[in-house]
Amino acid sequence: MITLHTWTTPNGRKPVILLEELGEPYEIVPVDLRRNQQFEPGFLKLSPNNKIPAMVDDGAEGGTVTLFESGAILTYLADKFGKCLAPSGPARWQAMQWLHWQIGGLGPMLGQLGFFAQQDDAFALDRFVKEADRLLTVLDTQLGSSQYVAGDDYTIADIACYTWVQAATERLQAPLGDILASKADLQRWIALVGARPAVQKGMAWQV
Structure with a gap:
């Protein structure tokens, strides 16, 4: 399962849109920026730069993959599911x-x-x-x-x-x-x- 830790900002919406394009199941864990939840220890373990979004893929080949930064997440998902980015x-x-x-x-x-x-x-x-x-x-x-x-x-x-x-x-x-x-x-x-x-x-x- 793909879990997104995100919020309703332009960067935060990017992986949500891509996962909808891919038609893959996912879960959203809101990170409320108004309440500074991006600075909480649990989130910092996923995103040491205290920025959303972050992603956890516990179904990745070889073990769980955790990523922060929207560009890295988009690239990972597009490559994994073979859509919205040419393979080479x-x-x-x-x-x-x-x-x-x-x-x-x-x-x-x-x-x-x-x-x-x-x-x-x-x-x-x-x-x-x-x-x-x-x-x-x-x-x-x-x-x-x-x-x-x-x-x-x-x-x-x-x-x-x-x-x-x-x-x-x-x-x-x-x-x-x-x-x-x-x-x-x-x-x-x-x-x-x-x-x-x-x-x-x-x-x-x-x-």
Whole structure:
């Protein structure tokens, strides 16, 4: 059985969506960030960086596998069940580079923008609005030449990017509304990915 220790954040929803895509059984253990449960000793044994999500697979070949970091969890699950990531070749590395682009850029920058959008710091807000615009332009340009983020196949790169873009669409309209609305290929992709039943179920998960 796959057990996810997670919460209702963009990173926390990524493995939920993938498991719904895979159609595999799983259990969710909520880690309530509002109550600082990510700092509790039991969770720190799973995720020493005190961040969600974390995963335990007690049905793994060779013994139980415990992982933290959403990108590692997505890659593990996609490889184990043979879906949403090519097993080898150029298609695999296209997906992996965009997955890591999201982890290293899109997610952290949109997260910082979300923070500074609530602060009285015009300099910081301007900086992160400009960086968010740059990153969303990169994504929009990529989607102008392919159906999905890493090519013509839906992959874990789409799942990783979608949760953050959707969160920005819903929560950051004040600083990003015009920026998001002007990107036609990004809007096409948001609708395409958002129409998937597994994505809808993963995004709707609540405690």
